[in-house]
Amino acid sequence: MRLSNATLSQLPANVARPGYNRSRVVPAIVHLGIGAFHRAHQAMYTDAVLRSGDLGWGIVGAGIISADMKNALAPQDCLYALCEMGADYEATRVVGSIVEILGGTEDAGALLARMSAATTRIVSITVTEKGYYLDPATGKLLLQAAAIAADLAAPAAPKTVLGLVVQALKLRRDAGIPPFTVLSCDNLRENGKLAKAAVLAYARETDAALAGWIEANVAFPCTMVDRITPATTDADRERVGRIIGMEDAWPVVTEKFEQWVIEDHFTMGRPDWTVGGAVFSDEIETWENMKLRCLNGAHSTLSYLGQLTGRATVADAMGSPLITDLLDALWGEIRAVLKAPKGVDTAAYVESLKLRFRNPSLKHLTAQIAMDGSQKLPNRLLLPLRERIAAGLASPAIATAVAAWMHYVAKVAYDGATLNDPMAAEIVAQAKRSNEAAALVGNLLALDKIFGADLPANAAFRAAVTEKFVALARNPAVATASAVAA
Numbered sequence: 294m295r296l297s298n299a300t301l302s303q304l305p306a307n308v309a310r311p312g313y314n315r316s317r318v319v320p321a322i323v324h325l326g327i328g329a330f331h332r333a334h335q336a337m338y339t340d341a342v343l344r345s346g347d348l349g350w351g352i353v354g355a356g357i358i359s360a361d362m363k364n365a366l367a368p369q370d371c372l373y374a375l376c377e378m379g380a381d382y383e384a385t386r387v388v389g390s391i392v393e394i395l396g397g398t399e400d401a402g403a404l405l406a407r408m409s410a411a412t413t414r415i416v417s418i419t420v421t422e423k424g425y426y427l428d429p430a431t432g433k434l435l436l437q438a439a440a441i442a443a444d445l446a447a448p449a450a451p452k453t454v455l456g457l458v459v460q461a462l463k464l465r466r467d468a469g470i471p472p473f474t475v476l477s478c479d480n481l482r483e484n485g486k487l488a489k490a491a492v493l494a495y496a497r498e499t500d501a502a503l504a505g506w507i508e509a510n511v512a513f514p515c516t517m518v519d520r521i522t523p524a525t526t527d528a529d530r531e532r533v534g535r536i537i538g539m540e541d542a543w544p545v546v547t548e549k550f551e552q553w554v555i556e557d558h559f560t561m562g563r564p565d566w567t568v569g570g571a572v573f574s575d576e577i578e579t580w581e582n583m584k585l586r587c588l589n590g591a592h593s594t595l596s597y598l599g600q601l602t603g604r605a606t607v608a609d610a611m612g613s614p615l616i617t618d619l620l621d622a623l624w625g626e627i628r629a630v631l632k633a634p635k636g637v638d639t640a641a642y643v644e645s646l647k648l649r650f651r652n653p654s655l656k657h658l659t660a661q662i663a664m665d666g667s668q669k670l671p672n673r674l675l676l677p678l679r680e681r682i683a684a685g686l687a688s689p690a691i692a693t694a695v696a697a698w699m700h701y702v703a704k705v706a707y708d709g710a711t712l713n714d715p716m717a718a719e720i721v722a723q724a725k726r727s728n729e730a731a732a733l734v735g736n737l738l739a740l741d742k743i744f745g746a747d748l749p750a751n752a753a754f755r756a757a758v759t760e761k762f763v764a765l766a767r768n769p770a771v772a773t774a775s776a777v778a779a
């Protein structure tokens with residue numbers, strides 16, 4: 294038996310179900326980048342809105358590159374099980390807020406039609422850092438990126454998020470339909486501002502008047518999103534299948550914790566996501582900085598060291614004193630220059646992160662978090678580093694985290710494995726120029742899209758990273774590339 298509208302009534306009593314009439318739900322949100330995180334987060338908050346009786350906010354989800362999610366979920370009426378798991382906790386619900394799924398480029402026309410329909414009031418986005426095509430150090434649009442160049446050459450048939458948003462806004466403007474709100478739910482600092490900058494930079498290349506109209510009329514609220522949601526595995530499919538007593542081709546396993554802080558700036562209305570626990574606030578930047586630095590900065594650090602010490606999951610990595618001692622020092626450095634959101638105790642926040650990272654039920658792979666380091670390091674670790682440098686403070690823990698990333702990419706490069714990063718080619722080329730510690734560190738620091746011009750020129754920081762790089766290479770618990778001499 295497979296999960297679907299027809300089988301909802303046969304779910305076990307302890308599995309919560311939508312409980313509203315799904316055929317009466319009106320689609321008003323188009324979501325670009327429908328993955329596990331969206332389904333554990335925004336779709337769940339929207340499900341709470343629908344359960345509360347406001348059926349005007351259904352979601353049409355779209356995969357940007359692939360039709361995998363459509364193929365998995367369309368046969369089950371876009372329903373899926375969301376299973377929250379912790380050491381002593383398990384709760385499962387079936388989420389009904391996604392009413393249609395479009396798949397990648399094969400449905401591009403239908404997707405543009407949906408986005409430009411007057412009934413669509415919000416276009417939300419989760420495409421990860423690299424989906425915005427911004428230079429991580431300067432925030433400038435990467436006009437030379439192949440996908441952006443291709444969209445600029447054929448703007449009416451876009452394949453990137455930027456191309457889709459701009460073309461849909463153009464169709465709306467031309468038809469006299471007010472613009473939707475663009476809601477970035479990616480883990481970027483000032484994600485709304487960055488989304489706006491990326492959209493405007495792209496629009497300026499196609500149509501200056503359109504860019505001006507977007508700048509004057511389109512809202513891009515900032516959001517802080519948080520929920521640890523690993524990629525779904527076959528073991529999860531089996532585990533969730535046993536819980537719900539039927540097949541679900543693509544369930545989501547996540548933690549109990551969830552947080553969404555949103556800037557309240559929507560031009561065509563918005564659901565009352567507070568019924569699902571979201572918070573509207575003007576203080577997004579402080580929330581975002583705390584989360585990106587304390588949670589994601591620690592995540593990246595433990596993932597590189599986890600990969601180098603044979604610890605496959607975050608929970609495994611939390612069992613290593615080498616890693617937890619470094620995280621404690623890292624959090625100390627980050628907190629010393631952190632502005633806390635009103636009423637938040639950052640020490641307690643860090644303690645809660647430790648518990649979340651130790652969650653034994655989530656098989657959150659360090660290999661997954663270690664991906665895309667070029668996009669992640671700047672916001673997570675290099676911004677607090679720069680603030681510490683400005684305050685005259687040394688940052689040995691952040692230097693160790695950077696050195697761990699360097700060993701990780703060097704190991705991948707010298708082992709001839711594949712580096713999962715949009716800057717892989719540049720990173721591998723720099724790593725292979727020399728296997729001597731100081732030279733290797735210098736060559737990787739010279740990647741200005743990651744480290745800017747200031748950090749490689751900072752002799753004290755360069756010396757600290759080199760010292761930590763050598764110390765890690767000499768540590769028998771850390772498996773670095775054999776070609777890299779200590």
Ligand code: CS2
Nearest residue numbers: 518519520521522589592662
């Ligand atoms: C992780 C995040 O993969 C990663 O880089 O650090 O996806 C993290 O799990 C989420 O931001 C938690 O909200």
